[in-house]
Amino acid sequence: MTDDFIRFENVSYSYTSDADNIKYAIENADLTIKKGEFTAIAGRNGSGKSTLAKLMNALLIPTYGKVYVNGKDTSDESEVWDIRRTVGMVFQNPDSQIVGATVEDDIAFGLENIGLSRDEMHERIDRALLTVRLEKERSTQPHLLSGGQKQRCAIAGITAMRPECIVFDEATAMLDPSGRREVMELAHRLNKENGITIVDITHHMEEVCCADRVILIESGKIIADTAPSELFRNRRLVEEAGLELPKAAELAEVLRDKGVPVRGTVLTGDECFEALSELLSDLHFTGESFA
Ligand SMILES: Nc1ncnc2c1ncn2[C@@H]1O[C@H](COP(=O)(O)OP(=O)(O)O)[C@@H](O)[C@H]1O
Ligand SMILES: [Mg+2]
The missing domain is CATH 3.40.50.300 (P-loop containing nucleotide triphosphate hydrolases)
Known part of the structure; x- marks a missing residue:
């Protein structure tokens, strides 16, 4: 079973069904x-x-x-x-x-x-x-x-x-x-x-x-x-299939490109909210800046 x-x-x-001109949709x-x-x-x-x-x-x-x-x-x-x-x-x-x-x-x-x-x-x-x-x-x-x-x-x-x-x-x-x-x-x-x-x-x-x-x-x-989560780590594949990153993932990528240490997997709005909250609370406690 x-x-x-x-x-x-x-x-x-x-x-x-024209054998000379066959094109497969799948x-x-x-x-x-x-x-x-x-x-x-x-x-x-x-x-x-x-x-x-x-x-x-x-x-x-x-x-x-x-x-x-x-x-x-x-x-x-x-x-x-x-x-x-x-x-x-x-x-x-x-x-x-x-x-x-x-x-x-x-x-x-x-x-x-x-x-x-x-x-x-x-x-x-x-x-x-x-x-x-x-x-x-x-x-x-x-x-x-x-x-x-x-x-x-x-x-x-x-x-x-x-x-x-x-x-x-x-x-x-x-x-x-x-x-x-x-x-x-x-x-x-x-x-x-x-x-x-x-x-x-x-x-x-x-x-x-x-x-x-x-x-x-x-x-x-x-x-x-x-x-x-694997798919959105593979930019080549995302582009090949004509897809966009989810908005939350895009934001996390932009921040990471700028050197902001966004942690964890960020795909959904909730994950983004969590990652950013964590970041802001770290900042608050350490008084550090990313500059
Ligand atoms: N009823 C149909 N007759 C002939 N070609 C079709 C028909 N339906 C879809 N196709 C062709 O099959 C391919 C796949 O179509 P489809 O499965 O509808 O794609 P998607 O859903 O990803 O937009 C396309 O090239 C489309 O033009
Ligand atoms: Mg369709």
């Missing part, structure tokens, strides 16, 4: 995601992130190689619906994912086709509303919700299907900072409290910093698979 949850074995994917990808992990995926636009995501839940089937979800081959047609229920997807545009006239109807939509009793359906809707904290918005029309609330509504629809994994494909890209925080707070809570495996495709380095692991894609190839 292994805790491998998603496994890519030498996977290539091409959108075209090329020779080997990848294992374990149950319960929180993985970030980053890379430039067009590098293959969405293709990789769609290969994870059988929305796309590899041109070469194999993808397994819980040991099930995604190219086995008899497993497709089960795989799609196991791995839910949240996309970028919150408006394109909502189909119900009210929040409650929207959550019910996916449940209607899986043969549940009325009681079971109500119970799952209540639980999903509670999980995403939209109990008060249960009868609200989705178009009246904020961007963050719409994404939480979409996530409620997915959690009601009892997935083991949720893939966020730039699900925070169209949200304002408070919407982004709401959705990320929910993603981390689903991971920690419900044990749901999370794959978060993102351009926001603050999100990358909070993941267990980050995978970098460039021109269809996986160029790094590492801990976020």
